[in-house]
Amino acid sequence: MNITATISNRFPALNSRDFRIFWIGQFISLIGTWMQNTTQPYLAYRISGQPFYLGLIGFASAVPALLLTLPAGVLVERMDKRKVVIIMQSVMMLQAFGLAFLSLTGLITIWHIVVMAFILGVANSIEITARQAMLIELVGKQALPNAIALQSTIFNAARVLGPALAGPLLVVLQGGGEGWAFFANGVSYLFIIISLFFVHTNSEYSSNVGPHTGAMTEFREGQRYIFATAVVALLIVTAAVPGFIGFPSIQQVPVFARDIFSQPNDTEALIAARNSAMITAQGVGALIAAVTLATFSMMKRKGLLMTVGQFVFAGALVGLSFSTTLPMSLPLMTLIGWGTVTQLAMTNTLIQLLVPNHLRGRVISAYFWALNGVAPFGSLFVGWMAQTYGAPTAVLVGGSVCFVLALAVHIYSPKLRQVVA
Numbered sequence: 001m002n003i004t005a006t007i008s009n010r011f012p013a014l015n016s017r018d019f020r021i022f023w024i025g026q027f028i029s030l031i032g033t034w035m036q037n038t039t040q041p042y043l044a045y046r047i048s049g050q051p052f053y054l055g056l057i058g059f060a061s062a063v064p065a066l067l068l069t070l071p072a073g074v075l076v077e078r079m080d081k082r083k084v085v086i087i088m089q090s091v092m093m094l095q096a097f098g099l100a101f102l103s104l105t106g107l108i109t110i111w112h113i114v115v116m117a118f119i120l121g122v123a124n125s126i127e128i129t130a131r132q133a134m135l136i137e138l139v140g141k142q143a144l145p146n147a148i149a150l151q152s153t154i155f156n157a158a159r160v161l162g163p164a165l166a167g168p169l170l171v172v173l174q175g176g177g178e179g180w181a182f183f184a185n186g187v188s189y190l191f192i193i194i195s196l197f198f199v200h201t202n203s204e205y206s207s208n209v210g211p212h213t214g215a216m217t218e219f220r221e222g223q224r225y226i227f228a229t230a231v232v233a234l235l236i237v238t239a240a241v242p243g244f245i246g247f248p249s250i251q252q253v254p255v256f257a258r259d260i261f262s263q264p265n266d267t268e269a270l271i272a273a274r275n276s277a278m279i280t281a282q283g284v285g286a287l288i289a290a291v292t293l294a295t296f297s298m299m300k301r302k303g304l305l306m307t308v309g310q311f312v313f314a315g316a317l318v319g320l321s322f323s324t325t326l327p328m329s330l331p332l333m334t335l336i337g338w339g340t341v342t343q344l345a346m347t348n349t350l351i352q353l354l355v356p357n358h359l360r361g362r363v364i365s366a367y368f369w370a371l372n373g374v375a376p377f378g379s380l381f382v383g384w385m386a387q388t389y390g391a392p393t394a395v396l397v398g399g400s401v402c403f404v405l406a407l408a409v410h411i412y413s414p415k416l417r418q419v420v421a
Contacts (some may be wrong), residue, residue, distance in 0.1 A: 010295060012139075013147035018199045019138040025195025029089070032188025034162020035169075036096060038279050039181040040169065043103070043270060045254040048110045051391060055383015058251045059386040060114045062379060064121035065372035069365050070128045074219050076361045081134035086196050088127035093189035095119050096182050103179030124404030128368055133361040135354070137201035145302075145349050149294035152345045156290040158335070167276030170269075176232060177272075209223045222362030225355070232354055232363065234348050236415055238369040242313065242343070243377035249317060249398030250336065251379060253278050261326050274326050281330040285337030293345050306346035310406040313339025316406040317399030321392045344371075 013019050018276040078086055099116050139147045165184075189397055192300035226233050257275035282407070316335035323329040350365070355363045386393035 006263060011146055011150065012151050013145040016143070017145060018201070021195050022138060022199050023150060023154060024190075026151070026194040027158065029188045029192040030158035031161050031165065032096070032185035032277075034158045034283070035166040035181045036099070036162075036185040037086075038163040038166045038276060039049075039178045040117070041101075041251060041254050042257075042275050043108070043366065044110060044113050044179040044187040045258065046268075046372055047108070051252060051386040051389065052256050052383045053110055053114075054251045054254065054385070055248070055379045055381075057114055057117045058248055058383070059376040061117040061121040061124075062372055062375035064118065064125045065369060066376060068122065068125040068373070069129060069369040069373055070219070072129045072365050074362060074365075075126070076130040076365075080128075080201075081130040081137065082196055082199060082201055084130040085134065087194055088123045088130070088197075089189055089193050091123040092120060093186050093193070095123070096186035096189065100179050100182035100186055103182055108178075110232030117187045125368075125372070129361060129365045129408075132348070132352070132364050134201060136357070136360070138199070141282060142352075144352060146294065148349050149290065149345060152341055153287070153294045154340055156283055156286035158332040159286050159337070160280055160281075163276045163279040167273060167280075170272035172275070175187055189248070189385055197315055199408075208413065219362065222359055222366065225359050226363060226366055230353070232351060234353055234409070236367050236370045238310065238406070239344070239347055239367060240374055242243055242310075242402050243371040243372040245398045246313065246317060246402040247340070248375060248378040248382040249395045251382065252386050252394060255386060256323075256329065260324065260391060261329070272285075276328065278329060278333050281333035281339075282337035285334035285339075286341040287337075288334075289338040289341035290345070293342070302346045303352055306343050306350070307406075309339045309342030309344075309346065311339075311403065314399050314403035314406060315339075315344060316404065319399075321396035321399060383409070 016024075041057065044053055044057055095116055097203060097350070099108075100114075102112050102116075135151070136144050137148045166177075166181045169181050208251065226236065254275055258271050258277060259276055263270070293305075313334055316332045316339060320329060320332045320336065348364075351363060351367050382394050382398060385397060
């Protein structure tokens with residue numbers, strides 16, 4: 001069998017011309033996104049010196065998900081998802097350029113970062129539902145698991161490349177590197193926006209067909225389906241716990257880099273390097289998970305793999321709370337990245353495969369609401385704990401809660417890890 005045939009069989013989503021175009025454009029954009037994701041909390045902690053503001057920024061970026069993700073599920077089923085993604089990506093591009101201008105002119109304050117994080121959160125709340133629901137229209141149902149895994153692959157490859165590119169900017173251009181990282185992110189959005197103008201979707205899998213009833217009626221129909229389908233409801237519940245207290249704990253990485261791992265005669269360059277190294281290690285683990293999932297996307301025991309990811313993530317988070325040096329933290333950050341991607345990619349895949357086409361947008365929006373809608377309160381809570389009791393304690397609580405609740409769910413509902421799709 002030649003290489004082309006092997007790739008075609010192993011990665012069926014790449015047989016779609018439209019998916020390939022979108023995939024490449026998104027990959028370039030995601031590199032810029034991770035440059036900003038690495039730089040923004042570092043800048044916020046540099047100018048404020050208070051862990052609470054890291055939680056506040058997380059709150060500002062996540063609270064739109066609480067308010068908008070569920071309505072977005074109904075909205076995107078009534079619209080051309082490709083156009084929705086183009087519009088929201090354009091808003092994100094303008095947000096990145098705004099941050100770049102404020103940083104490079106020296107006008108940036110912590111409150112500018114909070115407001116810009118809120119704007120980005122609004123766009124993300126709508127865009128992520130439209131983009132995820134659009135995937136099946138690009139590749140069809142058969143190749144959908146592979147498309148989700150390939151999406152995760154580029155997301156996490158960018159998670160490695162973005163911090164690796166942002167690190168030298170922060171080290172070499174001290175005081176100005178943040179602005180150029182934001183500017184690079186703004187430019188990167190052009191690639192995904194342009195690629196979407198060359199993409200065509202397949203109406204066979206579109207939810208935007210046939211007559212629509214009232215928005216509230218359609219919303220309630222989606223919620224009734226979730227509550228009537230035990231496996232889907234349980235998948236959404238298991239996403240809410242790490243969404244509230246697990247993932248917000250990782251926002252405290254700058255505190256570990258600056259304070260917990262501090263050394264005599266530390267310089268700003270060394271602190272920035274430690275921060276980037278931790279984020280990059282997390283990205284390496286996430287990339288390993290994503291590549292593995294993409295390569296073996298046709299495996300059946302997705303429920304079991306999701307369960308393994310949940311426990312690895314929670315256990316590594318607990319371990320990080322006891323870490324006192326950078327070398328100790330890097331393997332743990334790698335495991336955190338692996339566990340995060342494995343559990344989320346499997347949960348997303350299972351939900352998309354289990355729900356009918358006409359309900360996909362509404363159910364996916366409920367999943368992202370459970371995952372991201374609770375995050376603003378989690379970010380504030382974790383930020384408060386870090387400010388009051390220290391970042392290691394906050395991370396310990398986050399990891400312990402995720403571990404205990406995952407254990408309880410899988411003891412009392414073993415059918416979740418037995419799901420085959």
